[in-house]
Each structure stands twice: as structure tokens, then as C-alpha cells.
Amino acid sequence: MLALAVSVLLMPSLASAHAVIEKMTPAVGERMAKGPDRIELVFNEAIESKVGSLKVLDKRSKAVGSAEPVTSEDGRTLSLALPALEEGVYTVSYNVISADGHPVTGSYVFIVGDPPEAVDASNFNLHTQLGHEGHVMSTQLGGRDFILYAMRIAYYAALMLAAGLLLWSAIARKENQSLGRVRRKWELPVARTLLVVVLLFVFIQATEMMKGYPASEYAKLFGQTSVGRGWLLLIVLAAALFPVLKLGSAARAVWAVLILGVESWSGHAVVYSPKFVTVLLDFVHLAGAALWSGGLVLLLALWKFDRKEAGRFAEQFSQMALLSIAVMTVSGVAMTLFFLPSLDYLLYTPWGKMLIAKTALVVLVLIVGALLRFRVRKGQLPPLALLRVDLGLMALIIAIVGIFTYITPLPANEPILYHKMGEKQHLTLRISPNKPGADNTFILRVWLPQNVGPAKSVRMRMISLDRPDLGAIEVPLKPFVDEETSEFTGFIGDSLKAEGPFLPFAGKWQAEMRFITQNDDEIVERYEFRNY
Template sequence: MFVYPRYLISIGKACSRIAAGLLFILLLIGSPGTAGAHAELEQAVPDPNTRVDVSPSAVELYFNEAIEANVGSITVLDSRSNRVTEDVAVAGSDRKSLRLALPQLREGVYTVSYQIVSADGHPVSGSYIFVVGNPPESVDASAFNPHSEMGHEGHTAETQLTTEQFIIYAVRILYYLALLLAAGLVLWSVIGVRVDAASKVVPGWELFALRALLIAAILYIFVHARDILIGFPSEEYSRLFLQTAVGRGWIALLVLTVASFMLLRLGRTVRVLWVAALLGLESWSGHAVVFKPALLTVLMDFIHLAGSAVLAGGLALLLALWFADRKEAGRFAARFSRAALISLALLVLSGIGMTLMFLPSWSYLFYTGWGTLLLIKTGLVCLVFLTGGLLHLRARRGDLPTYSLLRIDIGLMALIIAVAALFTYISPLPANAPVYNHKMGADMHYTLRISPNKPGVNKFTLKVWLPEEVGMPKSVLLRLRSLDREELGPIDVPLEINKEDKDLTSFEGFVKADYVAEGPFIPFAGGWKAEIRIMDQEDNEKVEQYEFTNY
């Protein structure tokens, strides 16, 4: 009988053990209920796609199985896609949960995004939204349309510069020049010019400015009212003036302007109150009141207008004194140059503050005519700083202001007012257009609508047509992915069958499924990708993608 050498027997036993070990591992991998499943989100606090009355103290996520304790993270973003906290999420002792402490949150829409690694080494991510309180609607160009107050929903207001509106802009420039000149001269009469010649010059210029303001205000109201009501019956004028904030503001402007002629006989306190009411009314009827918090934006706009009025009135008075008495003009120039530098500083600070509150990011300056004009205005203000500084240096040396510097400064100030008159009529934010994506195919048609397509609450409509032999879809999933924050997980839009479908669109040989959803599933502005996943009855999946943008 043949006998195997001992070393061969040892090798055989080792191979048998290795084979047995491999077989055991394969059995484990193939066994149900082991590491083959990935961790899934079972519960979240706050609940996904819900509204809470008060700010939650933390975000808590619970998974169906263990996760890697040192890898998981939670990010919470506000409605401007900024992180609300830099704290790090902490894993629970059971290794099945994550908790991220939150600061006090304001009313708004918040996005929770999580990235974890399950115990079997697979990465898992996702996102959902929750709402705190009752946040105001997002602002875009539609917020600046007075027709919405009158129920003229079908009318689209112009939000960009057009040549057809030349008259409107010319009248606005005249109105803002008169407004700032009148307010500025009245303010300087209160501040006290301390120049003998001024007692003869100020009253005449003040009366001229108030008369110009009355004429400009009447033209301003007439031209704007006519523009708003083009195509509407004359009966709508009473609604415009009596039932809208714009119209009531115009009536108050006329009352204040007519009452201004009594100022020449009244004291300083009444004059200050009149200027405050005039500039406050202009601030409250502009873009500032649309943004939140309105009190802060209106206050910044008021400071901006007051600084502009001091500059406009002071420059006009300096020019008048320069022609009346050069020495008196030199004395006033020293006083005015200090006030001008302070006013310019307030203009810059309030302008930056309003821009930050109006725009989600600095890049929005390049999206609209508003941003372009603001950049032009910024350049002009820098030039005014330069000429103002030169006037200030001459005044400190006791030199008279030169006529050329005065002309440059006044010209720049007029240009700034003209630019301001134009860009206060244009929406700071771009106009959003509803999403409409329709695609035809041999084995599927679909239509996706998202309206009005802006950050916050939107209505989502998804219609799917499949061949009759395939039948109705087994499942339909709509996911949104941020193109600007690619690290975030997808947001699932909870679609429901539309029981009130009134769309008669049909295709021969196809059956239609109609789904709707409504909610703040677009939590912040930017680029987005809609991902549509359709599963038929035989578990064949079709995936379509569509990119869109909102502001």
C-alpha cells in the first residue's frame, strides 16, 4: 500500500481548514439578516417634512442598525444654505443614533443632511426639511408688483430697464432730486448754518425746493398710477389709491408736500418732524419694507436717505453761497465738509447693510439691472469720497472751494441720485419662472411642473404615461439634489396621487398616472437637479433628470 509523505498530509490538512474557513465565510455572507443590509433612518427628531412651533434643541437621528461612531455627521442649513452651527454630531451609546445640538432657530425652512457609515462599511446619506414657526414667503421680483394687492394676478410688471419706460425714469429722477434737495435744505436750516449770508439765501432756495417737490410729486404719482393701470378701467383708480399700500402712500406724500409750505412759519421741531415723516414715508414705500425684519431694513433705508439729503442740501447751499459771498462759502465749506464725510460713511454702511439683507449672496449683483446700477452707484460714491476729501483738505487750510471741485461734486451727486431713482424701481432679486419639463419617449412620457419655483413652499406636479401593456407604475419617486451643495444628500418629495386631476392630455396607447405634492422641499435658492425614478410592475426602473435654477 502506498503511504503519503507526512509533509503532504500536513499540507492537505491545512488546505482543508482553509477551505472550511472560506466556506464558513461564504455562508455568513449569504445568510439573511447579517451584514448584507445597510443602516436606514428609522426615526428623526424633528420629524421630516413637518412644522414645529418652537425651535428644537437638537436634531436626533435613529438608525435600524449600528453605525460607525466616529464617522457620522449631521449638517443643518438655513434658508440661505448657511450652516446654523459648527458643532459636531455625537453618536449615542448604542451606536444607532446621532445627536446634533442646535442654537435657537428663527422662523424659517431648515435642511437636515446626514452622512453616516453603517457597520458593514457602506456610506449612507440623505436630507430632509423641517419648518420652524410660520416663516414669510421668499422674496423675488414678484414681491414688488402692486397688481397683486388689487387682484390683477394676470398682469406682469416690468422689473428690468426698458427704453419704453424712459418717461417714468425721467420723472423718478426729478422726484428724487426734489425730495432730497427739499429735505436737505430744511435739515440744514435746523442744524444751523452759522453764516450771515445764509439767512438771505436759505429761505429762497427752500421755497424753490418745496415747490419743485410738489410738482415732482404730482408728476411722479400721475405717471406711476397710469403705468400700473394700463389696460384696466378707470374705476380701478379708486381701488389703487384707497385699497393699496402704494396708493395710500401717495396720498400721504401729497398731504406732506402741500403742508410743507407752512414750514416757513414754524419752528425747528416741526421741521425735523416733517423731514422724518417725508423720508420715513419714502423708506416704508420702497423695497426695504418687503424684506425681513422690515423694521431694520426700513431704518437702514431711512438713514441712507437722511445721509443723502444732508449731502444734496449742503451741496446746493454751498453752491448758492459761493455765488453770493465767496468768504461765507469758505466758512460754510468747513462745516459742510465734516457733515459730508459723516453722511458718506453712513451711506456706505447702510448701503452695505441693505445689500446684505436684500441679496442672498454678492453674486446676485450680476443677475439683474439692479445689481449693475448698484455697482455704478458704488463707483460714483467712491469718486464723491475723493472730491469730498479734497474739499475737506482745502477747508482745513482755510482755502476757498474751487468752482471746478464744486461742479464735479454736484455732478457726481446728481448722477448718484439719478442712479438711485432708477434702481429703486427695479427688483433687487431676479424673477423666478415656473419649472416645466415635458419629455416624450417610446416607452414613457412625463411632465414635471414646479410652481412658482422659488425657495420655500412650491407645488410639484408629476404626470407619467406608460404603455398600456405595461400598466400603471408600481412606484414613482421625485428627488431633489442641490447642485451648489453637492455634499448634501437628496431630498425626497412626498408625492401623492392627484385625485383632482383635470388635465385632459392623453396619448394613444398609454395610461397616465398623476402625482402632486406641496411644501418647502426647495429650502434655499440655487441650482437644483430633479431626479425622477419610475418603477413599472415588472420592477424595471426608468430614471430621468432635469436641472433648473431659482433665486
């Protein structure tokens, strides 16, 4: 009896011995104009100084800085020095041991400046710029889009050929009579094809975009959006090619640079930051593709017209083709790293899978190019079979480019709506728009049986399944007047809500919901989801 009495008396003091955070700097959810120089966590009692961790993660869940956490002399304050932080949403994660050996873990977020919106499929949606709702830019390949895809392939083929021919006319060394005749024979038909294809391309794209909207919306499309203005410039440049063909090599090179620049500014690259770098990479990539495409077509045409001159031109082309492929490879890899948070995203959408297919084709191009260069350096004519294989590979690559420049590199984030009916409780979870780093709205509705009564307490935590080493992020739910709630016979409902960046980075997440009943029974529900 004496032992039992002593244990009962000691239980409250033992329970209160666990360390609890009294102050956090920055505070939970704090918005700061400038990043802090350090993180400080103050506990109500001393913690173990040599055990545990404190780290800060950026929007990609990567650790910020390399400093080690430091414990104060009294053992109650844990701090971590930080480098200069850019604008963004940051996650503080702590895992320490209190003096009694009890683990204390958790995570919270704070915000620096006015972070840019996280990039997902919605950022590529032109309807958003026009104020339209209910339209999502495609992330998939649909059969109904066949005509649109065919038109885009034709557009890219005409663009690469036209720009490539004009670039070659500016850089070709000692252009002989045969090469000049072949080039001039191709230039005018290519210019006509480009103008027709651009007009059809813009018409089909615009009508698809404006489907279901009045004609007045076309003025907004071409006057208020960067893509619409880019389409107008494409038409102007395609029409201007005819007089440019009568000018010298400098004017031809300027035209090629302008039309490739317009295409670069209208693509996926403009969505990412720093925009100047991504657009420049896209331009370099297109320029390399144009030089390779235009040079290959010239070589094939010259091979049929003058085999001897084809041999001479093949040596120059093989050098330029090698340089072009190298430039395309480097710029393509760099853009992919800019576009995708990780290389795993290559498997999430058709865009990534098509990029993998394109990469495989480029490897085959390198093999064919090496064989051609080997023949040329031995003084032999390039075999027609290899040239045809190279041309076929080029056509396949252009076809892939025409399609995957229309679909988005990233998946679309869909709002979370989870509903579960059960004997012990009903619940509904909503998370919208479910974008990492954004101020998402969290709504949790729970219904308990009437004989149990309303929940005594409700908690919800976000747990990163990609980073199990991180503590859970508490979502500060508060009751609100819910006009949409449903009623279930024999159940009593509660509605709770929170808003904030409690999903600080993309990945797989688990929403953990804990309900304490009036009888102090605990009900735990978990739901897994992901965002991009």
C-alpha cells in the same frame, strides 16, 4: 457549485445588513409649534460612531448651532443638540456609514411655527395687495418706461434738494446774511418744484398701476395699500412746505424728517424683516443723501454770490459731507445685506448692477470730496471745476436711485415646466410656484411604451447643486386623478403629485427622476433649475 450555493444564500443577508433609518425626530415634513431641542435618527442596526455627519440648515442653507453629533451606546441612534430655533423651514442632512461600510445619506425638512413667506420679486408687487393677478413688478429696464423713470428721477432730485435745504437751515452754524439770502432765494422755487413733481409722480405712478382697471380701483389703491396712503401723505407734505417755510428751524427739521420718513416707509425696506430696522436704515440713508445734496447746491449758489462766505461754508459742508457719505455707505451696505441672500445676487438683476455703478460713483465722490477738503483746510476757495464735478456725480447718483428704487432687488421665481419626448418615455415636470421654503406643488407625469407597461415605481429627489455635501431630499409622490393629462399613441401614462417645502432654501437644484419598468429596467432623468 458549493461556493455558488453559499454566495446565493448569503446575498439576502448581506443586502439586509445596510443600515436603514427606522425613526426620525422630528419626522419628515413635521410641522412643530416650537423648535425641537435635538435631532434624533434611529437606525435598524449600529452605525460607525466616528465617521459621518448630521447637521441642520436654516432657510439660507447655513448650519444651525455648533454642536457635534453624538452616537448612543448601542450605536443605533445618532443625535444632535440644537439651539432655540426661530420660525422657519429647516433641513436635516445626514451622512453616515453602516457597520458593513455602506454609506447612508439623505436629507429631509421640518417646519417650525408659521414661517414668513420667502422674499422674491413677487413681494414687491403692489397688484397683489389690490387682489390683481397677471401683473408682475418690473425686475428689468424697459424702453417703454422712460417717462416713468424720468419722473422718478425728477421726484428724487426735488425731494433730496427740498429736504436738504430745510435740514441745513436747521443745522447751519451762525448763518450769515449772504447764506440766508441764498437759501431763501432757493427755498420757494424748490417748494413749488417739489409740489408739481410730487403731483405728476403720483399721477403717473397710479395711472401706470391701474392701467386696464376701472376707476373704482383707485379708492382701493389710496385707501387700502401702504404705498397709496404714502403717496397721499407726500402730496400733503409737499403742499404743507409753503407755510413751513415761514416757521422756525425746528418746524423745518420736523418737516424734513416727516417727508423722508414717508419715503422710507414706501420703499423696498418695508418688505424685509425686521421692518423697523430696514426702514430706519433707509431713512438714515436718505437723510445723509439729503444733507449732501442740499449742502452742495447751497455751496455752489453761495460760490457765485459771495466767494468769501462760500469759503467759510465750504469748511462746514466738507465736514458734514464726509459724515453724510460715511452714513450712506454704512446704511447702504447694511440694507444690501438685508435685501440680498448673498452678494452674488448683485449680478442677477439690473438692480444689483446699478447698485455696483452707484457704489463706483460714491467712491469718485469721496475722492472729489477729499480734494475739496484739502483745498479748504489750506484756506483756499473750493475750485469751481471740482464743485461742478461733484454736482455731476450727485446728479448721476440721483438718476440711478430714481430708477433702481422702481425695479426689484431680487429676481422673480418662475414656475418650472419641463417636458421631454423620447422613444423610451415621455415626461412632464411641474413645480409651482418654485419658491424656497414654500409649500410647492410637484407634479410628475410619465408615459412608457405600451409593450413595456406602466412604471413599477417612480421616485423623485431634489438635489442641491450649491451644497453637494447634502443628501438628496425625497419628494413623496403619490398617484392622483389628473384631468389635464395628455394621451400619446402607443404609450401608457401615470400622474403623480406631492405638496410641501421640499425646496427648503434658494439656489441651484437638480430634479432627479427615476422610473423602474415592469422588466426592472431603470430610467433616470435629471433636470436642473434654480430659485431665488
